[in-house]
Amino acid sequence: MNKLTQAESAGTGTQDASTPTHKQSAIFPSYGRYDISLVKGKGSWVWDDKGNKYLDFTCGLAVTSLGHAPEKVGAKLKEQIDTLWHVSNLFHIPAQEKVATLLTDNSCADQVFFCNSGAEANEAAIKLARRYHQKVKGTGRYEVITFEQSFHGRTLATLTATGQQKVKEGFLPLPAGFKTVPLHDLPALEAAISENTAAIMLEMVLAEGGVLEVEPEFLNAVSELCKKHGLLLIVDEVQTGMGRTGKLFAYQHYGIEPDIFTLAKGIASGFPAGAMLGKGYLREAFTAGSHATTFGGTPLATAVMAATIETMLEDELPQRAAVMGEYLTGLLKEKLADLSFVLDIRGKGLLIGIECQSPVGDIVLAGQKQGLLFVTAGPNVIRLLPNLYVSKEEVDQAVDILSELIHTYAKKESGEASS
Numbered sequence: 001m002n003k004l005t006q007a008e009s010a011g012t013g014t015q016d017a018s019t020p021t022h023k024q025s026a027i028f029p030s031y032g033r034y035d036i037s038l039v040k041g042k043g044s045w046v047w048d049d050k051g052n053k054y055l056d057f058t059c060g061l062a063v064t065s066l067g068h069a070p071e072k073v074g075a076k077l078k079e080q081i082d083t084l085w086h087v088s089n090l091f092h093i094p095a096q097e098k099v100a101t102l103l104t105d106n107s108c109a110d111q112v113f114f115c116n117s118g119a120e121a122n123e124a125a126i127k128l129a130r131r132y133h134q135k136v137k138g139t140g141r142y143e144v145i146t147f148e149q150s151f152h153g154r155t156l157a158t159l160t161a162t163g164q165q166k167v168k169e170g171f172l173p174l175p176a177g178f179k180t181v182p183l184h185d186l187p188a189l190e191a192a193i194s195e196n197t198a199a200i201m202l203e204m205v206l207a208e209g210g211v212l213e214v215e216p217e218f219l220n221a222v223s224e225l226c227k228k229h230g231l232l233l234i235v236d237e238v239q240t241g242m243g244r245t246g247k248l249f250a251y252q253h254y255g256i257e258p259d260i261f262t263l264a265k266g267i268a269s270g271f272p273a274g275a276m277l278g279k280g281y282l283r284e285a286f287t288a289g290s291h292a293t294t295f296g297g298t299p300l301a302t303a304v305m306a307a308t309i310e311t312m313l314e315d316e317l318p319q320r321a322a323v324m325g326e327y328l329t330g331l332l333k334e335k336l337a338d339l340s341f342v343l344d345i346r347g348k349g350l351l352i353g354i355e356c357q358s359p360v361g362d363i364v365l366a367g368q369k370q371g372l373l374f375v376t377a378g379p380n381v382i383r384l385l386p387n388l389y390v391s392k393e394e395v396d397q398a399v400d401i402l403s404e405l406i407h408t409y410a411k412k413e414s415g416e417a418s419s
C-alpha cells in the first residue's frame, strides 16, 4: 500500500519524447544525471515532464527547505521583481542590512558577507581567516586544517580543503595551505597544528561524507585547541544550517561558538545565495576593497533570503525539523530493525542517513520508480532531506516505500530472510 506507482499521466503524449535520435548534449557532462526531467514543484511534491509525481526527500540537496514554490517567499520575490533586481555593492542595499540583522540576532556572529554559493562562502571564510592573521594579528599564518570525509566545495581552495580524494583528481597543482586529518583523531589534529596554522574548519554533521555527526567531546577539544593556539574555528553550515538539523544553525546544539560560519543551501529557498558570518573582532580584516563579488546580496537575493528566514523563524521550522526528524528516524528504526543489511540509522533533525552493507545506488533508482526521490551520501549511505514542513502522512508514505525497497534489496543482496 501507499506506493506512488500509479503515477499520474499528464496525457500530453510527451512519452514519445523518450526515444529521440540522440544528439549530443550541449552541456558539459560533469554531472551524472538521473533519467528524469522535473518540471513542476509544490510543497513536498515534484512532477516530471511525463506527468509522474514524486515525493521529494532530496529538496535540491537541502536547498528547498520550505518546500517547492513557497507562497510567502514567492510573493516577496514577485514584488521585488517589479521594484529592483540588481545594484552594485558600491551602494547601500537596505535588505542586506535586514538579512544580516536577522542572521546575527539569531547567532553568535556579528557581521555577514553575502555571496552566491556554499563554495564561495567557504572561500570567503578561508580568505578572512588568512587576512585576519596576516593583516590584523601581523603573523604569517595561512594554513587551514580540515578533516577526512568532509566536503567544502568545488573551487580550487575549497576542493583542496575537502577531505575526499575524488574531487581533487586531475586538478593539480592544488593551492598550498591546507592539511587534512582523520576525524575524531585528536593526536593527529594536535600534531598538524604549527606556527603556520590559521584555522580549523569542519562540518557539525559531515553530510556529503556519509551523514556523520561530529562527536561533541571531539568538538569541544577542537574548540579548546583553537583558543589555546589562537586559531579561528570555522564551521561549514552550508548543508546543516537554516534549521535543517533542528536548530537554526547546527553548532547551536553543542555549546560552542565558531569564529566564522558559512551558509548557503537552505538560505533562500532555491534562489542562489550564500553568506559568511563572523565575530566582531574579525571586522577589521575585511576592509574596503579586500573582498568582493558582483552578485552577493543583491536586492533580489536579499528579498528572498529575508522572506525565507522570516518564514523559518515565524513557523518555528528548526523546532519542527527536530520533532519530525525524531519521528522519521524512530519510524525507520522500527521498520528496518529486522535487517542486518542496515548497519546504522543516524542523523540530526531532517538530515538523515541510513548506512547499509553495500552500495545503495540501485535503491535510489528503485525509489524513483516508486515515486520517492532521495540521494546517497557516499556509496553505502541513503540520505534523506525532506523539506522542513514535511507532514507525518508524507513521512509515513516515504518510510513505507523505503522499508519495502530496502527489504527487497536486502533479500536479493544477501539472501537474508526478512520477517
Ligand SMILES: *Cc1c(COP(=O)(O)O)cnc(C)c1O
Binding pocket: 116, 117, 118, 119, 120, 122, 151, 152, 153, 154, 203, 207, 208, 236, 237, 238, 239, 240, 264, 265
Ligand atoms: C553543498 C556544500 C558546499 C558547496 O556548496 P555549493 O553551493 O555547491 O558551492 C560546501 N559545504 C557543504 C557542507 C556542502 O554541503
